[in-house]
Amino acid sequence: MTKIYNPGLLPTSRRNVLRGSVLAGAAAMTGGTAFAAQRRAPLPKTHAPMAYFTQAADQQTAAESAPADLTGFTRVKQELVAPPFAPAHEQVATGGPKIIEITMETTEVLMVIDEDTGAEVWALTYNGSVPGPLIICHEGDMVELTLRNPSESQMEHNIDFHASTGALGGGGLTHVYPGEETVLRWKATKAGCFTYHCAPGGAMIPYHVTHGMNGAVMVLPRDGLKDAEGNALTYDSIAYIGEQDYYLPKDENGDYKTYEVAGEDYADSLDAMRTLIPTHSVFNGAVGALTGDGALRAKVGETVLMIHNQANRDSRPHLIGGHGNYVWETSFTTPPLKDVETWFVRGGTAMASMYTFEQPGVYAYVNHNLIEATLLGAAAHFVAEGEWDNNLMEQVVAPRAFEA
Numbered sequence: 001m002t003k004i005y006n007p008g009l010l011p012t013s014r015r016n017v018l019r020g021s022v023l024a025g026a027a028a029m030t031g032g033t034a035f036a037a038q039r040r041a042p043l044p045k046t047h048a049p050m051a052y053f054t055q056a057a058d059q060q061t062a063a064e065s066a067p068a069d070l071t072g073f074t075r076v077k078q079e080l081v082a083p084p085f086a087p088a089h090e091q092v093a094t095g096g097p098k099i100i101e102i103t104m105e106t107t108e109v110l111m112v113i114d115e116d117t118g119a120e121v122w123a124l125t126y127n128g129s130v131p132g133p134l135i136i137c138h139e140g141d142m143v144e145l146t147l148r149n150p151s152e153s154q155m156e157h158n159i160d161f162h163a164s165t166g167a168l169g170g171g172g173l174t175h176v177y178p179g180e181e182t183v184l185r186w187k188a189t190k191a192g193c194f195t196y197h198c199a200p201g202g203a204m205i206p207y208h209v210t211h212g213m214n215g216a217v218m219v220l221p222r223d224g225l226k227d228a229e230g231n232a233l234t235y236d237s238i239a240y241i242g243e244q245d246y247y248l249p250k251d252e253n254g255d256y257k258t259y260e261v262a263g264e265d266y267a268d269s270l271d272a273m274r275t276l277i278p279t280h281s282v283f284n285g286a287v288g289a290l291t292g293d294g295a296l297r298a299k300v301g302e303t304v305l306m307i308h309n310q311a312n313r314d315s316r317p318h319l320i321g322g323h324g325n326y327v328w329e330t331s332f333t334t335p336p337l338k339d340v341e342t343w344f345v346r347g348g349t350a351m352a353s354m355y356t357f358e359q360p361g362v363y364a365y366v367n368h369n370l371i372e373a374t375l376l377g378a379a380a381h382f383v384a385e386g387e388w389d390n391n392l393m394e395q396v397v398a399p400r401a402f403e404a
């Protein structure tokens, strides 16, 4: 069985990922849960699997409506990159509105999420990473996504963009079965950071989300970020952090169970999810993904925009030894909070905080439910280089014995 680590953390081979899926597919046909065999055939769009969840599929279809007015839009491609990195982008938009073309694949990969215990999960992903890639556009742009489900997949997938309007965030229009692709175009009408996630229907929604199938879109104001007084705020780099709660099934001995193929853990996972107590809450897919060799890097004087995504649960990030100089918990339309010690991530949200590093050293970026940070894995490190400023802090007396 091929096990992979999150791309962006360790080199991974696309071929290995696919081979893992192929082997898994073979295993499914010879035993275990043959998800592919049980999956029903694709249904007409008007009878999409989400129909019971909403009336969207029964309403007027796009084909019966006036075509979109694409006059004045320029087409550009955005090359998506693995977290914690951000795609190339402008902070202040130049030129007119864009149609931003992106491609994502719904890959199912066996991912080790804790090297110490060997805990693993058949992660359901966009482009093979947890979280899925960060997408960046400006308000007024359109995002045109080609969503591809590899034929090796076991399951159907789709995508709900919280940044979009209509059809369950696109979820009702993007159901793709293995071997299918679809193209969805939506207009970014709200500025802010927004989560996106898979939402196939019913209990499959939290199952896919808690198997890693979520990520973030940042919709910047066309004239960039501003403080409450309207002064421009710019950043030198982005740290894209996805917080992921996993609910891994255990056997009668308390050991994590293993599975041969994506989806085989479905029944066990429902039982584990029903406890509402995650076995892991990690940043970027795995325990320690953003510490050690994977630590985030900064320099004194550098301004970092930290984008935090949590598609399922509340969180409360805190930068130990630093602050959120500006924090946008909801949208970029609302002026940012200033000088915040700990900020709040509403479950089902992506949000942004901005900090300019003033001292060198290691900063822990944690979920300040410190039990989750230390026992469940919700911790990252920033390593800042630069010169220490004794005006800000100085160890006046090193620890020493004192006379009673």
Ligand SMILES: [Cu+2]
Residues within 6 Å of the ligand: 106, 124, 156, 157, 158, 198, 199, 200, 208, 213
């Ligand atoms: Cu999915």
